[in-house]
Amino acid sequence: MATRDRLAMTYLRVAALNELQYRVNFFLSIVQSLVAVGTALVVLALVFSHTDSLGGWSSDELLVVMGVYVLIGGVIRSIIQPNMQQLMEDVEEGTLDYVLTKPADAQLLVSIRRFGLWQAVDVLVGLLLVGIALIRLDTGVAVWSVLAFVLALVLGGLDVYCFWLLLTSSAFVLTRVNFLVELFDGMYQAGRWPVTIYPGWLRIGFTFLVPLAFAVTVPASALTGRLSGWLLLGAVVFTAVLFALTRYVWSRSLRRYSGASA
């Protein structure tokens, strides 16, 4: 485990070096982030000028949801998406060969090669939004809620990662899968609202197919007194199963790539 961490840290450092070459991107990221958050706040204000609660969530509670949405979005754009896009490119161009001749876990390698330093700004912006919302809520947050929130965030991040890797694994079969990026972006937009406001079939889809519920709604629930121990346990089990499934599909895809399964 220690060597894994060291490997990940080396990659992180190198990726950060890569990013520092493009300082303009930092300011672009900030502007982009501000515009996105600004627009979302306006929409939120508009909705609450007509009603006091949406599906049982008050405006400040929805601000928590939005904060988590921005935060996880930052994780996706800085770590998950760049790595997966790199993986798609590598499959297309045949440079994945270099990954596979390395004496390290291939899944680990393809997951930590890229790191968008500037996109990580959104993680901070998201945390800031959550903080502001909590202050405005003024209900006090128990220590265990914070711990549950952190755990739920990690699980949610893992769920989104697994979902992406599952999608990307199809690159081994389909080769051209750039449209998947757009597809995911479109679906992730729906995560800015708690999944409980969507009709049943869509809610189930956003929970188990595209794990938006686990990525955004569950962590936000932890901070707004909505998360039961059972739900958190459910999130743990779901993540474990999804991770195992992803690992299986990934190794099947690799075997297919090398012609081991015919």
Next chain:
Amino acid sequence: MTAGGDVDIRVEDLGKTFRVPEREAGLRASLRSLVRRTHRDVHAVTDVSFDIAPGEMVGFLGPNGAGKTTTLKMLSGLLVPTGGHATVLGHVPWQRERDYLRRMTLIMGNRNQLQWDIPALDSFELNRAIYRIPDAEFRALRDEIVELLEIGDLVRKPVRNLSLGERMKAEIAAALLHRPQVLFLDEPTIGLDVTMQKRIRSFLAEYNRRYGATMLLTSHYMADVQALCRRVVVIDHGAILYDGSLRELSSRYSPHQTISVTLDDQAAELSAYGEVLSAAEGRYALRVAKEQTSAVAARLLAAYDVRDLTIEDPPVEDVIEQVFAGSATTVEVTR
């Protein structure tokens, strides 16, 4: 040290057949293939066998699509064969054991692994972490390789600012930081100018001398092979045509030699001595059967005022061409 004893690479009846979807040209055929796909088996490699001893440098020759890259990919663990067997350093390559991967490297001239935007030195750090090379050892070998390749200044520049040849040198350095015992090189000098090719060649020879590394090398440039490899394996249509010394390849596949003479007589008629390849300003080139060259040379010396006379083997490129031409006819016959 290796399970194979005096053999580093052992390949036995290795074969790879790809199943590829097939359809005819045209819209109608495309639509039909949506419903029912027909497949065709492509035999990329069939029954390839050879042994390579530790420290040996072997040239792997063949035209495009002959099966060289497929074989290299099987030996470096990227492809699983559909038939036969192979061991490298006592390991079955496609099981991809870490112990094996740590002792080999694959260098492909047309693909790069270095990060584009940062100096190669930083990318080297990644390899140090992946191969878990102890710091002191890493620094020593890195500095040694950097010095041998004369890339001390280049590794500090972002890779995107390097020329193709400079980048290739940095790529090779990155691929050797873990001091692999077996090197698979697929066209390492492709697209490089002659000076750069020479540099890389002499570096590879030096690496082989210092560390006794085993190398299997494909190249379209015969100069690479001539400079580095005493032994060549020639492959075409997925099967081995020749395995032996480069010298014997010439004598077996080219029964001719070229006699070049310079005469005072500018209009000599030499067709009685052999096939006249060229004749200009008193310089003549004759193609003569190998066993007759000395007799023909003697007759020329007796009959003319010879200013200069040399006997040469044909260039290796021509010999190789001859080998493939031969193989094409055999294929025609077996069909």
